[in-house]
Amino acid sequence: MRVVFWGTPEFALPALRALGDEGHDVAAVVTQPDRPAGRGREIAKSPVKVEAEAEGIPVLQPEKARGDEFIAQLRSFDADLSVVVAYGQILKPEVLEVPRLGSVNIHGSLLPGLRGAAPVQWAIINGLETTGVTIMRMDAGLDSGPMLLRVEEPIEPDESACELAGRLAEIGAEALVEALALLEAGQLVEEAQDHAGATYAPKLTRELARLDWTKPAAEVARWIRGLDDVPGAWSPLGTRGPVKLFRPAIETASGEPGTVLDAGDRVEGILIACGSGAVRVREVQPPGKRRMNAAEWVRGRGVSAGDRFGVGA
Numbered sequence: 001m002r003v004v005f006w007g008t009p010e011f012a013l014p015a016l017r018a019l020g021d022e023g024h025d026v027a028a029v030v031t032q033p034d035r036p037a038g039r040g041r042e043i044a045k046s047p048v049k050v051e052a053e054a055e056g057i058p059v060l061q062p063e064k065a066r067g068d069e070f071i072a073q074l075r076s077f078d079a080d081l082s083v084v085v086a087y088g089q090i091l092k093p094e095v096l097e098v099p100r101l102g103s104v105n106i107h108g109s110l111l112p113g114l115r116g117a118a119p120v121q122w123a124i125i126n127g128l129e130t131t132g133v134t135i136m137r138m139d140a141g142l143d144s145g146p147m148l149l150r151v152e153e154p155i156e157p158d159e160s161a162c163e164l165a166g167r168l169a170e171i172g173a174e175a176l177v178e179a180l181a182l183l184e185a186g187q188l189v190e191e192a193q194d195h196a197g198a199t200y201a202p203k204l205t206r207e208l209a210r211l212d213w214t215k216p217a218a219e220v221a222r223w224i225r226g227l228d229d230v231p232g233a234w235s236p237l238g239t240r241g242p243v244k245l246f247r248p249a250i251e252t253a254s255g256e257p258g259t260v261l262d263a264g265d266r267v268e269g270i271l272i273a274c275g276s277g278a279v280r281v282r283e284v285q286p287p288g289k290r291r292m293n294a295a296e297w298v299r300g301r302g303v304s305a306g307d308r309f310g311v312g313a
Contacts, residue, residue: 217277
């Protein structure tokens, strides 16, 4: 099958590789334009662009994937199907309908649950025990098209969004290959979504990522795990600015919410009081610095017992 692949982050790479491994002809890749990235803000290629260039696949990077000129460019590839995986833009019907068989998407949830931009993160934040991937036919709505294949997957108790996304990316690639095989064999059965049962997973903004220490420790820990590693759960620490926090563990302890109860020079990290219980954070990223072990931060006098998170801008 001749395919145009749409994707940008690492999450999309297993699907792109799986298409090639199964003998599908990837005629072109569409990915987001090169953007400033990292502490140095140097212009960087997306992971999908890097992979495509290494494989000699033509790459398109429109600022907006629309308009007559872009659509004509798409038509020139004479693709049977578009496969979209975490591309980063909402696609118009006139774009989705260019290939002979339309467009399909790998979505990181069990639809109709968690439609939207951040399904993996919200699955953890919401405390779900199970999630999965859905291969769906794309339409004009937000992740509302008919489902082609769904694969259920448990969420491990202490799993971060980064870890879960890595697993779902591989599962999604396998499900995509299976769905395309069924499509080619004429055996694919499409299932309409129950729109009344839809839930949503909106984009995670910096303000949403700010931790609320008055919440119970279990909930705070879910926010930290759900936001790892992008955008990163954060909390201000007085004049020292916003600190990103990672790898939480729940403990039985009490104190004023946001107060550092323990910051010993040891691998366990820093213990912070919540509305009920406490969270021990084992990795941090102070402003302008790399992500590091919390004990390293303590040794550098970045924090000590009695300091208070949640205070400051």
